[in-house]
Amino acid sequence: MPVNLTAPDASKLLPVAGVRIGVAEAGVRKPGRKDVTVFLLDEGASVAGVFTQNRFCAAPVQVCRERLQAGLPIRALVVNTGNANAGTGEDGLKRARATCDALAALLKIRPEQVLPFSTGVIMEPLPVERIAAGLPAAIADAQPGHWARAAEGIMTTDTVPKAFSAKTTVGGAEITVTGISKGAGMIRPNMATMLGFMATDARVDPAVMRQLALELAEGSFNRVTVDGDTSTNDSFVVIATNKAAHAPVTALDSADGQALKAAMLDVARQLAQAIVRDGEGATKFITLRIEGGRTAEECRRVAYAIAHSPLVKTAFFASDPNLGRILAAVGYAGIDDLDQTKIDLHLDDVHVAVQGGRNPAYREEDGQRVMKQAEITVRVSLGRGSAADTVWTCDLSHEYVSINADYRS
DSSP: OOSSOOOOOGGGSOOOTTEEEEEEOOOSSSTTSOOEEEEEEOTTOEEEEEEOOOSSOOHHHHHHHHHHHHTOOOOEEEEEEEEOOOSOHHHHHHHHHHHHHHHHHHHTSOGGGEEEEEEEESSSOOOHHHHHHHHHHHHHHOBTTTHHHHHHHTOSSOSSOEEEEEEEEETTEEEEEEEEEEOSSSOOOOOOOOEEEEEEOSOBOHHHHHHHHHHHHHTTGGGBOSSSOOOSSOEEEEEEOOOSSSOOBOOTTSHHHHHHHHHHHHHHHHHHHHHHHTOTTOOOEEEEEEEEESSHHHHHHHHHHHHTOHHHHHHHHTTOOOTHHHHHHHHTSSOTTOOGGGOEEEETTEEEEETTEEOTTOOHHHHHHHHTSSEEEEEEEOSSOSEEEEEEEEOOOHHHHHHHHSTTO
């Protein structure tokens, strides 16, 4: 069961003017499940994306990068689950493009105006014929209010769909932000298997879109990890339909730019944290706050060392306050001149270690109390400077092993 996460209420997900979404059952891998989703964008929309840094990236990632770089206006996205179209070579590129060709023909737009996305099993041929056969039904299903259906339609091992909305004011006009994400395992979106799609009706200068996507990813999806594996398919797409009644946002450091980014970052963080809450087999949601670093980068390095330690993660699953494992992870994070006598460790409100050693006032029962909670904050002070950063992760359970052992069954 996910950690303090429930399925979204479809009635609370806000339509975004200029976006219609349709979902179909195409039998990509298994019959009777939503597995093809299309996003149809009105003319005038601006689109930017951030993608996996895994060099063994999937065919759809390669096609998306090419098409966004080419600069043609994007009019549609097509997403399939059940097959990642990764590790498929030149044939995979042909199949990704063929999927776009099929949708473009139905919409009477250029194939280069369609972006493809896939998620699922690696190294299997993409069943283009099934996807193409499902596209007419997806198009017929397209409605502005189908965000909840889309959140279901992009799931793989997720146990609940993930979707959030927000409203704010930009330039005196009300604007809407809505997004969906999927992912539960193979999660360390080092961007940038996770997918995220976010749309707003705000007016955003196309020259700002790439930077907006990068900053949103950096503050959300690049701060979560389930198991440390960077997927071949990680993609985060930001859409601005430019329908709202305000002057275009031309700079993110302007008052309007900051208001827009704050609303979008709030939704992006909820989507990213939902992936961790629904991590494969997760029973705990863990916030890792590293303070007192010389740089934010070294704080993140320490946070990820803790987050990726199997010993730490299994201790959290067992509710075992074996907290020396956290200090050990701090020590091997790669800070060569780290002074262990300046390290402090807190577990929620419990002061565990002071100046690199066990706090004389620390009691095992206090650590046990916190470790039994579903949500836990670990705070480490490095005593080196004023930089800080935060990463969100989960525990590692028996169920994670079972899910991934049976993934292709």
